[in-house]
Amino acid sequence: MDCPNGHRAEFVEYRSKRLVTALSPIQVERAYYYCAQCGQGVIPKDQELDIVDSSFSPGVRRMMGRLGAKEAFDEGRRDLEELAGVIVTTKAVERVSEAIGHDVEQSNKAERHAAFIGQLHSIESVATLYIAMDGTGVPVVPHETEGRQGKHEAGKAKTREAKLGCVFTQTTVDDQGRPLRDPDSTTYVGAIETAEQFGPRIYAEAVRRGLKRAKRVIVLGDGAPWIWNIVAEHFHGAIEIVDLYHARQHLAELGKIVYGPASSRAKDWSAGRSEQLDEGSLSVILKALKRLRPRDPAAQQAVHQTITYFQTNSERMRYDQFRRQSFFVGSGVMEAGCKTIVGQRLKQSGMRWTVRGANAIIALRCSEISGRWEEFWENRSVG
């Protein structure tokens, strides 16, 4: 037979390997060929059966990946035994889940490439396409944060930021004119990576979901500059909206810093400003912020930062206009996504991840929650 490089590979012998399948462990006999030019063995049957370098059938691996994405690897091992009678080690669940996560990422990468050369097409014609982005911390093993500054002074970073993005669509409004998310229209992508790497990821997902045919594109985010840099690079012309609840939170926190955490004055002050925020009265808010003159230098600093935040983002906070046009002004769906995709699986007590391991699980969870798990396995069996 031919080796993968087109040389002639000679039959050597039949080799046997133990394969764990969903029904029982079995012995598989496979013909082993050897290519002298490559100095490598070839086992065509392993490729046919999708068991190259694996002692688990694709069916068992799929179960392992599904469970490993959902719960701690050891729980996955126990569920596999309890539900399917398949006995494997915890380490095997971890390794296989990671490997499938990497395969999912490989197909994401192929999609990204297709998106950038104009070969990723969407059949959907969308009224309004929303893109939301956010970051959330993932606890990592010490060597993943070496040389990185922690969020807190003097404290070393113990987490790395996973960047997550979601895309959803909106066609209609309810009887009060509030926007309605199209059912089952939300898909997610994410990874621990730089904004330069994440930009193409969220762009490709938006293209897949109909970016180029959308009548209107809206991006929701908090004030993080990396989000708006990505918008400038990949979503030129999109309507930019700062998540209303983040903006409110900035006001509430500042109120506490200036007037004291438990004071009713803090509450009144931030409630008043929040109302002005709803009305889109940014100039009034900025005036109110500039009137604050706390004595404490830390509080002065906080006032200054808040002024900068509202000045920088004022165009993204025209909530009165956005509401009149029935746009979503909150990215609650993104925050829920952060909790579901990262929080529930990667932030359980005692968990410490490598970036590689965390990214594999994030890829699996995004695939599953976006309804693409079946599609991944179908494409795999064709390939």
Ligand SMILES: [Zn+2]
């Ligand atoms: Zn060869």
